[in-house]
Amino acid sequence: MSSNITVNRICECCGNVFQAKTTVTKYCSKLCNKRHAKQKARAEKIAPVEQLIEKMVSHHQQDLPSREFLSVKQTAKLLGVSERIVHGLVKTGKIRSANLSQRKTTIYRQDIDKLFTLPERTPAPEKDPGIDECYHMAQAQEIFNISEKALYDIIKRNNIKKFQSGKFTYVAKKALDGIFNLNIVSCQK
Secondary structure (H helix, E strand, O other), rough: OOOOOOOEEEOOOOEEEEEEOOOOOOOHHHHHHHHHHHHHHHHHHHHHHHHHHHHHHHHHHHHHHHOOOEHHHHHHHHHHHHHHHHHHHHHHHHOOOOEEEEEEEEEEHHHHHHHHHOOOOOOOOOOOHHHHHHHHHHHHHHHHHHHHHHHHHHHHHOOOOEEEEEOEEEEEHHHHHHHHHHHHHHHHH
8 A cells, every 4th residue: 555645855965855755764865865874884984083083182182281391382282372483482582491302392381381470570770870970981991991801891790781872882980980999999908
């Protein structure tokens, strides 16, 4: 006994509307039936591999914050930036690193955390003293009877600020007088 029922259905493979002769028909044609069967078989084979990969990636990402030392690639993943940016941060000194070999750079996790701490407020830089309160370099060499290299070494060793105005380089009189007076006093004792 046959039925003359026709039901409008949507094909599960291609999504087209078709008239089915039974209420359980899923596909508009045998071709759609075969295509869907192949997609389903492929998905069943791929699903376990994708689950394994997803599990490994999530485990690896959860492991990153707890590691003490990270590679450049891991640091980039952790910060959500490219490896080139991480190399730039290392080059500028914002992140310290150690090169274990030519191709292996290791970054200490605490240095990454320090990137995000707010710096302490530093006092405003001191203004340069007026030119009348300074010696220019040739003047200082003549007054203290020292060579140019010796003067530069003293300035560098004692972290004395020097500044340039026009073509001359100046150093505060107080700083140099203090250093040379200390040296004169210590030599006399």
